[in-house]
Each structure stands twice: as C-alpha cells, then as structure tokens.
Amino acid sequence: MAGMTDTAFRRLVKRQGGCGLVVTEMVSAEGLIRGIDRTLEYAEYTEEERPIAIQIFGGDPEKMAAAAQIVEGMGADIVDVNMGCPVPKIAKHNAGCSLMREPSQAVGVIAAMSRAVQIPVTVKMRAGWNDDERNAPTLARMVEDAGAAAIAVHGRTAAQSYSGSADWDLVARIADTLTIPVFGSGDCIDARQVIEKLASGVEGVLVGRGVLRNPWILAQAADIAAGRRPREVTLEDRGTFLRQYIDLLGDERVREARPPAVNDHAPAISHDRWVINKIRALGSWYTKGLDNGSHLRTAINSAESLPALQAAIDTFFFAPVTSR
Ligand SMILES: Cc1cc2nc3c(=O)[nH]c(=O)nc-3n(C[C@H](O)[C@H](O)[C@H](O)COP(=O)(O)O)c2cc1C
Structure with a gap:
C-alpha cells in the first residue's frame, strides 16, 4: 500500500x-x-x-x-x-x-x-x-x-x-x-x-x-x-511493534540522510521528520478501534521530535492505565 x-x-x-x-x-x-x-x-x-x-x-x-x-x-x-x-x-x-x-x-x-x-x-x-x-x-x-x-x-x-x-x-x-x-x-x-x-x-x-x-x-x-484460538495481542505487543518499527526506520538513516540526488525532486527532509511522518501515517490506522485511540492519535500528531514521539508511545502503551 x-x-x-x-x-x-x-x-x-x-x-x-x-x-x-x-x-x-x-x-x-x-x-x-x-x-x-x-x-x-x-x-x-x-x-x-x-x-x-x-x-x-x-x-x-x-x-x-x-x-x-x-x-x-x-x-x-x-x-x-x-x-x-x-x-x-x-x-x-x-x-x-x-x-x-x-x-x-x-x-x-x-x-x-x-x-x-x-x-x-x-x-x-x-x-x-x-x-x-x-x-x-x-x-x-x-x-x-x-x-x-x-x-x-x-x-x-x-x-x-x-x-x-x-x-x-x-x-x-x-x-x-x-x-x-x-x-x-x-x-x-x-x-x-x-x-x-x-x-x-x-x-x-x-x-x-x-x-x-x-x-x-x-x-x-x-x-x-489451524483450529487454534486466534492469538491475543496485548497493549504491550502493540507498543513494542511501534518501537520496533521506529528502530527499523532508524536503520535506514544512512539512506534517507543522504543529500537529495539531482534527479530527485522530492523536498529534502530530516531523517527524524521522515520517521515522524511515517508513524503519523501509520498512526491514523493503527489507533482505530483501540481504547482511547484518539488520544494516542492526537499525541502522535502533536509530537514534533522523535524523543517526543517515543515518549507519547511509551506513555500510552507501557505506562499504568491511569496515565492514559
Ligand atoms: C493507503 C492505501 C494505499 C494503497 N496502495 C495500494 C497500492 O499501492 N497498490 C495496490 O494494488 N493497492 C493499494 N491499495 C488498495 C489495497 O491493496 C486494497 O485493495 C484495498 O484497500 C481493499 O482491501 P482492504 O479492505 O483489505 O483494505 C491501497 C489502499 C490504501 C488504503
């Protein structure tokens, strides 16, 4: 997609x-x-x-x-x-x-x-x-x-x-x-x-x-x-997935950080901004159907740095329920 x-x-x-x-x-x-x-x-x-x-x-x-x-x-x-x-x-x-x-x-x-x-x-x-x-x-x-x-x-x-x-x-x-x-x-x-x-x-x-x-x-x-019960996915699993996704996108740092080539018409953006944009795009789908998903969506969309984005994800998925 x-x-x-x-x-x-x-x-x-x-x-x-x-x-x-x-x-x-x-x-x-x-x-x-x-x-x-x-x-x-x-x-x-x-x-x-x-x-x-x-x-x-x-x-x-x-x-x-x-x-x-x-x-x-x-x-x-x-x-x-x-x-x-x-x-x-x-x-x-x-x-x-x-x-x-x-x-x-x-x-x-x-x-x-x-x-x-x-x-x-x-x-x-x-x-x-x-x-x-x-x-x-x-x-x-x-x-x-x-x-x-x-x-x-x-x-x-x-x-x-x-x-x-x-x-x-x-x-x-x-x-x-x-x-x-x-x-x-x-x-x-x-x-x-x-x-x-x-x-x-x-x-x-x-x-x-x-x-x-x-x-x-x-x-x-x-x-x-296979006749088994479908596996349950915990909030931690969902948080871990996002963390891993950010890490894997981070591995592409070298590629994305290179200066734009002459034949590349897309505007240059920082690698962090690229990761933030990716997580925002996924977030609009990933938060659907999740309890308090709209809170997470808002938090992701308002995070303007990678540490802020990671903190928003950690708070939602790994902090005690009361903090959500
Ligand atoms: C954001 C988005 C991007 C998509 N991009 C592609 C694409 O690049 N190529 C393609 O064949 N279909 C693309 N599709 C269509 C999907 O492959 C699929 O046929 C469609 O979403 C219906 O299936 P679904 O109900 O399982 O989503 C895209 C769909 C969405 C929502």
Missing part, C-alpha cells in the same frame, strides 16, 4: 507469522527506467520478505516491459501491475485503474511484460471503473490470455474508491472462470473475515487496511485456519 507498506513494515508484519506473499508499494515504471532514487527506494526489499512482488504502475507497454526487466534484475519473485489505483494523478496517465478502461492497452502491457521477463507477471485490478463499466470479468480473461500468471481483484470500482463494500460475488465468479489463480481483496478487517473470504473459492486473499490496524491479523487468521 502506497505510503504505508515499506520494507520495514513488511518485515515486521511477516515476523508475526501467517503471511504468504508480500507486495511493495506501487512503484512508477517511468521512475524505475529513469533511475529516480526515491522510486528505487520504494522498490527495495530484504531477503526475509520473500516471496516478494514488486508492483509497478504505468500505461505504456514498452516502458512497462523495460520496468519489468529492471524489477527482474532487482531479484523480485513476481512483477505485479497496478490496474486498480483510482487516484487522478496516476489514473490520468493511462495507468492504475484507467488502464481498465482501455482493455487493448492493458492487454498490450501484459503481453509486452510477459515476453520481456521470466518471472511471473501478475495483475491487480478493481471491479471496474464505475458501475456502468464493471468489466473485471472480461478484462481478467483477456489478461490471462495475454500471459498474466495470477490476478487479484479488489471488488470495488474506481468510482467507489473505498466506499460501500467489496463485491466478493464478482470476485468469486472471476475465480470460477479463470484457469490462473485469482486472489480477492476488500474488507478483510479482522481475522475471521479473512477466513470467510478464503472460503469464497479464491486462491488467496489480500489484506490491506486490516494489517495497518492490526499487524497480527494474518497470524490470527493462520491460528483460526
């Missing part, structure tokens, strides 16, 4: 258990080809994350094929294509979900990529662009014929963004008609929903926001699948 599931976060989630495949944040094909530093950083991963898919976005078949070769050269196990992003900044460049509106272009992208690399090329799509264009069943078949090795479908349209609920009947219908594996995405917010959705006939489920709220959701789902 863009802005959220960086390598540090993915490693920590994987360490909790229950996680099969991890996928990077979406990465610009154009940025990979031009060697933009920040783009390359989004595509970074560590060995412990394997098997790993690097997800790329773009709309030009030749460029997507070239980017797929770069991804293959980086050692990824899978190259995934984003055909689901509804954000105008992405969609207006014929990338993300707008590729679903141009089926022949989408097919051209997958065919070119499949010819260019040995690793599997997979696709992540939505139900369609809007209610009048729910073409995922047709497009899924077309990209299968073009060489896609697996497909994941988020059962909402781009127009829905994240409103309403994901259409798992549609996902199940697609899974039923395709030969390649089909994964479903949408609304797996707790471990029981993951198990329910797995029973819908899909090969697997993708868990998005649920893992930002509860990084143990996959481990808990694995517990349920």
